[in-house]
Amino acid sequence: MKHLRNFCIIAHIDHGKSTLADRLLEFTETVSQRDLQAQVLDDMELERERGITIKSHAIQMDYLYNGEKYSLNLIDTPGHVDFSYEVSRSIAACEGALLIVDATQGIQAQTISNLYLAIENDLEIIPVMNKMDLPNAMPLEVADQIVDLIGCDLEDIIEASGKTGYGVDKILDAIVEKVPPPVGDPEAPLQALIFDSVFNSFRGIIAYFKIVQGSIKKNDLVKFYNTGKEYKADEIGVLRLKQEPRNQLSTGDVGYIISGIKTSKEVQVGDTITHISRPCDKPIGGFEDVKPMVFAGVYPVDAEDYEDLRAAMEKLQLNDASLTYEPESSAALGFGFRCGFLGLLHMEIIQERLDREFNMNVITTVPNVSYKVYTRKGEILDVYNPSGLPDISAIDHIEEPFILAQVILQSEFMGPVMKLCLDKRGVLKNTTFLTSNRVELSFDMPLGEIVFDFYDKLKSISKGYASFDYHINGFQTANLVRLDILLNGEYVDALSTLIHKDNAYEFGKRICVKLKELIPRQQFDIAIQAAIGAKIISRETVKAVRKDVTAKCYGGDITRKRKLLEKQKKGKKRMRQVGNVEVPQTAFLAVLKLD
Numbered sequence: 001m002k003h004l005r006n007f008c009i010i011a012h013i014d015h016g017k018s019t020l021a022d023r024l025l026e027f028t029e030t031v032s033q034r035d036l037q038a039q040v041l042d043d044m045e046l047e048r049e050r051g052i053t054i055k056s057h058a059i060q061m062d063y064l065y066n067g068e069k070y071s072l073n074l075i076d077t078p079g080h081v082d083f084s085y086e087v088s089r090s091i092a093a094c095e096g097a098l099l100i101v102d103a104t105q106g107i108q109a110q111t112i113s114n115l116y117l118a119i120e121n122d123l124e125i126i127p128v129m130n131k132m133d134l135p136n137a138m139p140l141e142v143a144d145q146i147v148d149l150i151g152c153d154l155e156d157i158i159e160a161s162g163k164t165g166y167g168v169d170k171i172l173d174a175i176v177e178k179v180p181p182p183v184g185d186p187e188a189p190l191q192a193l194i195f196d197s198v199f200n201s202f203r204g205i206i207a208y209f210k211i212v213q214g215s216i217k218k219n220d221l222v223k224f225y226n227t228g229k230e231y232k233a234d235e236i237g238v239l240r241l242k243q244e245p246r247n248q249l250s251t252g253d254v255g256y257i258i259s260g261i262k263t264s265k266e267v268q269v270g271d272t273i274t275h276i277s278r279p280c281d282k283p284i285g286g287f288e289d290v291k292p293m294v295f296a297g298v299y300p301v302d303a304e305d306y307e308d309l310r311a312a313m314e315k316l317q318l319n320d321a322s323l324t325y326e327p328e329s330s331a332a333l334g335f336g337f338r339c340g341f342l343g344l345l346h347m348e349i350i351q352e353r354l355d356r357e358f359n360m361n362v363i364t365t366v367p368n369v370s371y372k373v374y375t376r377k378g379e380i381l382d383v384y385n386p387s388g389l390p391d392i393s394a395i396d397h398i399e400e401p402f403i404l405a406q407v408i409l410q411s412e413f414m415g416p417v418m419k420l421c422l423d424k425r426g427v428l429k430n431t432t433f434l435t436s437n438r439v440e441l442s443f444d445m446p447l448g449e450i451v452f453d454f455y456d457k458l459k460s461i462s463k464g465y466a467s468f469d470y471h472i473n474g475f476q477t478a479n480l481v482r483l484d485i486l487l488n489g490e491y492v493d494a495l496s497t498l499i500h501k502d503n504a505y506e507f508g509k510r511i512c513v514k515l516k517e518l519i520p521r522q523q524f525d526i527a528i529q530a531a532i533g534a535k536i537i538s539r540e541t542v543k544a545v546r547k548d549v550t551a552k553c554y555g556g557d558i559t560r561k562r563k564l565l566e567k568q569k570k571g572k573k574r575m576r577q578v579g580n581v582e583v584p585q586t587a588f589l590a591v592l593k594l595d
Contacts, residue, residue, distance in 0.1 A: 001186070004252045005179045006073045006210070007126075008056070008090045010118060011100035012110040012467055013079035016130040018053055019162030020100060020171075021076045027168045028061040028072070031241055046352055053078040054349055055319070056090040056196070058208060058239045058254055065176045072175060073239075073254040079110055081469055082343035084117075085290050085322040089269065091117055093195045093210040093254060096124040096179030098171065099150070103129045103137035103159075106438060107145045108467035109408045115150065124179050125150055126158065128171060133161040141435060148434075182212075182252025189280040190214035190222070192273040199315045205261040208239065208254070209273055212284055215250040216273075222259070225272040225283040231259035264314045269321040290322045291472070292340025294451050295384040296347060297328060297365035297494065298354075299336030305360065306335045312358035313337060316350065323350060328385065333363060333494050338384055341367075344455065365494045369447045372399040372475055386482050386496035392533055398498075399475040401447040404429070407458070409466035411437045416461045424449035425500065445470075446478065448498070483508055485515070486529040486536075509538045516540040524572045544572060 009017045025031045047054050056077045063070050075090040077083075091097065097118040101107055118125060127146045131137060143157050158174060160167030196208040216222065216236055223230040235258040237245040249255045261267060272283035300309045310327075317323050324340035341347040347367060354360040373381040373389065374396045383389055405426070409417055411433070418428065418441065426443040433439055450470070458466050483504050485495040499507055508530030515528045519542050526542040549568050550561045 001184075001250070001252050002181045003068065003070045004073070004181050005070060005096065005175055006075075006094045006182060006252065006254060007096040007098060007175055007179050008075040008077055008087075008094045009098045009100060010077055010087060010091070010111075010114040011079050011130075012102070012105075012108040012114075013052060015079065015100050015102040015105070015108075015111070016162040017076055017079060017100055020098075020128070020130060020160065020168075021074060023162055023165045023168045024074060024172065025059065025061060025241075027165065027172065028063050030059065030061040046349065046356065052080060054083060054086075056086045058090075058093075058196075060238050060240055060254070063172050063176065065173065070176050072172070075254075077114075079114075080345055081110055081113075082341075082346040082349075083322075084110075084113065085342060087114055088117055089195045089321075091121050091123060092193065094121075094123060095182060096126065096175065098126050098128050098175075099146075100128045100130050101142055101146055103131045103139055103142050104134050105465070106138070106142045107149055107408070107434070109406055109469035110467060112149065112406075112408075113469045125152075126171070126174050126178055127152055127156060128158045128160050128167075130160055130162055132159045132166060133164050145435065145438075184211070184213045184251040186213075186215050186251045188213040189278045190216055190273065190275045191280045191284055192216065193284045194224075194267065194269055194271045194273065196269065196321075197267045197318050199264070199318050203258050203260070205264060205267050205318060206243075206256050206258050207261075207267050207273075208256050210254045211249055211251050213251055213280070214275075215248060216257075216275075217248045218245075221276045222257075222273050223276050223279070224266065224268075225274055225280075226268055227266050227271065229261075229266050230276055231261065234258050234260060264318045267318065290324070290342070292322070292324050292342060293369065293447060293472075294341045294343055294347060294367045295370060296339060296341070296367040297330060297333070297336050297385070298325070298339050298351075299330065299333040299363045299365070299494075301361040301363055303334045308358070309337070309354075309360055309362065312354055312360050313339075315358070316353060320350070322346070330365075330387070330493050333365075336362075340384075344451065363494075366497050367451050368498055369401055369451060371401075371480065371498060374399070383498075386498050387493045389482050389498065397477050398480045400478040400480060402473050402476050403445055403447050403450070403470040404473040405443045405445050405450070405468065405470045407441045407443070407466055407468050408434070409439060409441070409462050411439050413462040413466060414439055414441070417441065417458065417466060420454075420457055420461055421445060424454060444473065446476075446500075447472070448500075481532045483511075484531045485511060486527075486531055487519075488527055489529075504532055505537050508532075512538045512540040516542055521545045546572075 011017045056075050058075045061072045063072055077087045077090045129142055143154055146157055158167055158170050191213040192209040192211045194207045194209045198206050200206055218236055220233045222233055235245050236249055236255055237243050238255045243256055274280045300306055313325050322342050325337040328338040329335045354362055371383045373383050375394050376396050421443045426445040429442040431441055458468055479501045480498050481501050481504050483497050483499050485492050512528045512530050521542055525544050528540045529536050530538040549564045553561050
């Protein structure tokens with residue numbers, strides 16, 4: 001055990017975590033030159049395409065230090081705020097963390113929130129200043145920021161470059177010297193924490209775990225503590241670039257177990273594995289249940305694909321424990337699922353993965369957050385879906401979730417960013433100057449306002465420099481109304497939104513104008529209306545495609561033309577009664593991107 005080290009890499013998005021992980025793997029010769037490519041650990045093509053890490057990835061390296069061989073288990077984590085749950089799970093499986101800060105950008109919001117996660121779990125923090133090879137690096141300024149943040153000495157900060165490999169040897173030495181080996185009793189009953197799982201269509205579900213106490217051998221009979229299910233460990237092993245089987249794993253090891261599990265419900269992230277013959281007394285305190293922030297309906301484009309979508313959702317949830325879903329139905333879209341996501345990027349990634357990995361074509365409804373509705377009878381309802389809102393006359397008041405948002409930015413962008421937050425009904429709490437030109441702003445804001453396009457706007461206003469992090473901060477009473485969209489008097493439930501009354505008129509008008517562009521013309525007029533309750537607040541009309549029936553009448557009496565037009569009008573009226581309007585998928589997507 002004294003030659004084991006478990007550590008993870010944490011940082012803000014785009015500070016060079018995956019690139020530095022590549023250099024560590026190259027330096028320890030874990031990956032041969034032939035297999036080396038950028039972002040070795042990011043195995044999803046989506047991650048490569050976007051250059052972001054979505055899943056945390058575990059891999060074991062060997063390193064010789066003072067003539068002794070050490071095993072280092074590295075977990076590379078995502079940096080985006082939407083995937084912070086992945087980070088919390090990786091931190092639970094480690095004793096140390098590399099805190100990486102970009103020497104050109106300094107400390108940003110996610111750096112701070114990931115650091116606090118690591119400190120809460122008593123991890124040993126090793127500060128690394130990355131991208132030292134760039135001409136615009138500011139080592140002295142950034143080093144001061146790191147010292148202020150974690151209270152280390154200047155000489156503790158390791159200067160490195162993920163691109164050139166400079167400083168990688170120092171990082172590996174620091175991991176061996178500073179990160180404590182795992183503690184635990186190899187003779188005690190087995191306790192192993194499941195921190196991730198993947199689905200393999202040939203071998204069933206593969207669970208990744210870290211052994212906290214005891215040891216496990218191949219073919220042992222084990223059980224999962226929370227679900228109570230019992231299995232035989234057909235194969236256990238460590239995570240190298242490929243999975244490498246082993247006959248025994250002991251305390252402190254990070255590895256995988258294959259036991260032919262077929263149903264995804266039986267593997268829960270955060271569960272404890274123990275022996276059947278000699279079980280442990282209590283499970284390991286795992287992770288708290290994830291709290292989704294953004295809810296949206298996901299429906300198959302073709303109603304027959306509903307069961308396939310359910311299977312795809314189950315497999316995705318295995319791989320991404322922060323996704324929650326429950327069945328729901330909609331009059332406009334049929335059967336589907338109401339899904340909970342951690343944010344808009346998370347929602348986009350899930351949609352993209354459904355399409356690529358499972359070939360599922362889905363429609364996603366307008367995202368919204370969860371509200372507490374207090375009725376006049378004294379009941380409290382949790383409403384995730386606008387169509388679940390009771391009648392206005394029965395509602396006493398509605399409360400919406402508020403967040404404490406922290407924005408770190410260059411001081412030159414303070415004005416526009418403040419205006420953006422205040423427009424989103426934010427209240428400025430305080431302003432802290434971190435350095436002469438970096439400011440931290442704290443706002444109280446409704447979560448519902450940042451769900452649409454807040455993050456994109458923040459990035460474009462600040463030229464990509466501002467970073468954003470938030471924590472849920474309770475519920476507050478809000479003046480909310482349900483905005484309905486009607487097509488020819490028919491209510492389209494998938495386009496309804498819950499919105500603040502002050503923004504409803506403007507938003508209703510914009511949706512109607514947008515739908516007018518997107519809904520194809522029919523043989524009859526289509527009325528697009530936005531309504532609050534029984535009150536219509538906006539209307540647009542898609543004009544009918546019509547044949548010129550009067551073309552053959554040249555000259556003659558006006559009554560001849562009138563007679564033909566009346567006949568046409570009757571036909572259009574009859575057609576309108578039987579005709580139904582198809583809302584194209586682009587319309588649902590356009591509502592998400594309304595600016």
